[in-house]
Amino acid sequence: MTETPDPAQAAAPASPHAPAPPRPRRGRPPGFDRDEALTAATLLFWERGYEATSVTDLTTAMGIRPGSLYAAFGDKRALFEEVVRHYGSSPVGAFAGRALAEETSAHAAFARILREAAAIYPDPSHPAGCLVISAATNVTPQDAEVQARLRDERNRNVQVFEDRLRAAREDGELPPEADPKALAGYFATVIQGMSQQARDGATAADLARTAELALRAWP
Amino acid sequence: MTETPDPAQAAAPASPHAPAPPRPRRGRPPGFDRDEALTAATLLFWERGYEATSVTDLTTAMGIRPGSLYAAFGDKRALFEEVVRHYGSSPVGAFAGRALAEETSAHAAFARILREAAAIYPDPSHPAGCLVISAATNVTPQDAEVQARLRDERNRNVQVFEDRLRAAREDGELPPEADPKALAGYFATVIQGMSQQARDGATAADLARTAELALRAWP
DNA sequence: ATATTTCTTGAGCGATCGCTCAAAAATAAG
DNA sequence: CTTATTTTTGAGCGATCGCTCAAGAAATAT
Numbered sequence: 001m002t003e004t005p006d007p008a009q010a011a012a013p014a015s016p017h018a019p020a021p022p023r024p025r026r027g028r029p030p031g032f033d034r035d036e037a038l039t040a041a042t043l044l045f046w047e048r049g050y051e052a053t054s055v056t057d058l059t060t061a062m063g064i065r066p067g068s069l070y071a072a073f074g075d076k077r078a079l080f081e082e083v084v085r086h087y088g089s090s091p092v093g094a095f096a097g098r099a100l101a102e103e104t105s106a107h108a109a110f111a112r113i114l115r116e117a118a119a120i121y122p123d124p125s126h127p128a129g130c131l132v133i134s135a136a137t138n139v140t141p142q143d144a145e146v147q148a149r150l151r152d153e154r155n156r157n158v159q160v161f162e163d164r165l166r167a168a169r170e171d172g173e174l175p176p177e178a179d180p181k182a183l184a185g186y187f188a189t190v191i192q193g194m195s196q197q198a199r200d201g202a203t204a205a206d207l208a209r210t211a212e213l214a215l216r217a218w219p
Numbered sequence: 220m221t222e223t224p225d226p227a228q229a230a231a232p233a234s235p236h237a238p239a240p241p242r243p244r245r246g247r248p249p250g251f252d253r254d255e256a257l258t259a260a261t262l263l264f265w266e267r268g269y270e271a272t273s274v275t276d277l278t279t280a281m282g283i284r285p286g287s288l289y290a291a292f293g294d295k296r297a298l299f300e301e302v303v304r305h306y307g308s309s310p311v312g313a314f315a316g317r318a319l320a321e322e323t324s325a326h327a328a329f330a331r332i333l334r335e336a337a338a339i340y341p342d343p344s345h346p347a348g349c350l351v352i353s354a355a356t357n358v359t360p361q362d363a364e365v366q367a368r369l370r371d372e373r374n375r376n377v378q379v380f381e382d383r384l385r386a387a388r389e390d391g392e393l394p395p396e397a398d399p400k401a402l403a404g405y406f407a408t409v410i411q412g413m414s415q416q417a418r419d420g421a422t423a424a425d426l427a428r429t430a431e432l433a434l435r436a437w438p
Numbered sequence: 439a440t441a442t443t444t445c446t447t448g449a450g451c452g453a454t455c456g457c458t459c460a461a462a463a464a465t466a467a468g
Numbered sequence: 469c470t471t472a473t474t475t476t477t478g479a480g481c482g483a484t485c486g487c488t489c490a491a492g493a494a495a496t497a498t
Contacts, residue, residue: 027474049357138268182428193412209401246444
């Protein structure tokens with residue numbers, strides 16, 4: 001270590017895009033795994049929702065004390081924001097986007113979305129339903145922003161549905177008289193209803209039947 | 220007032236089933252209208268949900284002090300129970316049962332249910348969506364009973380749907396291969412999704428299109 | 439008038455909420 | 469070693485939670 005102590009150089013890894021090497025940090029090392037803690041927080045928020053999950057609940061589940069939580073994540077709301085992003089990039093939270101990206105026909109995409117929702121929402125390996133749909137339904141006015149955040153995300157997903165269906169009509173997959181906006185709203189309605197049904201105890205078999213019935217509406 | 224002071228006789232109205240006469244009560248009369256207060260509480264719980272509505276919110280909206288609320292309704296949970304009953308016997312809360320009772324065919328009943336839900340859920344004269352569906356989604360473990368109460372009511376409604384559809388199959392309105400349980404779950408899913416969509420800003424026209432698409436699944 | 443009954447009022451209880459912070463602990467750097 | 473840096477810890481802050489209760493107010497009964 002006789003080189004100039006240039007901080008930028010010291011921080012740069014040998015290869016520009018190599019995974020960050022475990023270069024030793026200066027102070028006391030963290031006593032918990034950030035990803036594991038984030039997963040624990042996700043499960044709690046997913047199960048109970050934003051306001052019904054207390055910071056005490058979170059610190060207990062994450063195995064840390066309040067100071068560590070606030071140092072690592074900011075505050076409760078910032079933690080929830082990160083949880084939503086974490087959920088949205090997980091397999092469970094991204095199945096719809098993946099189906100839309102991977103299936104060539106719109107019908108195949110929406111059929112896959114409904115069938116995967118039927119399998120995923122009641123999966124006992126995680127809380128039932130969709131976090132984006134159910135985690136901020138009941139909030140006090142002081143947390144209206146959290147509620148609006150998820151509402152906007154839901155409505156953005158409906159718009160993505162509509163865009164895909166409009167493209168399908170232009171491609172001739174759907175007849176000219178098909179209504180992309182109406183179909184998008186319908187499929188969003190079914191998906192959100194399936195999330196609620198899963199939380200009410202509906203099984204994967206129940207929801208699979210619902211998905212097949214819902215697909216009968218396809219033009 | 221020279222008759223025997225028989226309490227039973229004194230309490231009995233002249234006609235056995237006449238509306239209770241406004242016989243003067245003993246002490247200080249109530250300073251608020253109980254029905255109006257219950258309606259105010261219903262609107263608050265409907266909009267925000269059970270836990271997100273505080274007793275302070277309630278007393279402010281009802282125009283009373285905590286002591287009056289607890290004397291008149293018991294506690295917050297008992298008030299909510301009464302709100303749920305009040306809601307369930309209101310036109311907005313009872314439209315499904317009314318359609319099932321009044322329509323002769325199952326198809327007419329479910330078509331009417333979906334179309335009325337599309338008109339009622341986004342009606343701006345009251346909070347969007349259905350109170351039973353959305354008022355106890357996010358609760359702490361200490362209020363799990365409230366959540367279970369509404370979940371049971373929702374699942375009871377699905378069972379009523381199934382019973383009606385099974386009768387329709389036995390009557391020949393539905394083909395023998397129709398699945399009453401699957402259809403009941405499907406319609407419940409659509410209705411619960413429509414409630415969520417209404418709370419997310421969907422208009423009556425949006426939901427009407429959703430209802431028509433949903434009815435395409437009818438066997 | 440006096441007594442009795444019923445309801446309202448406003449202060450405030452113990453518990454929990456989200457959150458903060460000084461002190462201690464654990465590491466690397468000099 | 470000492471110093472610097474980062475994280476953990478545990479006590480506890482002010483605010484709000486659901487709820488209670490003694491005192492006062494307003495009616496009827498005697």
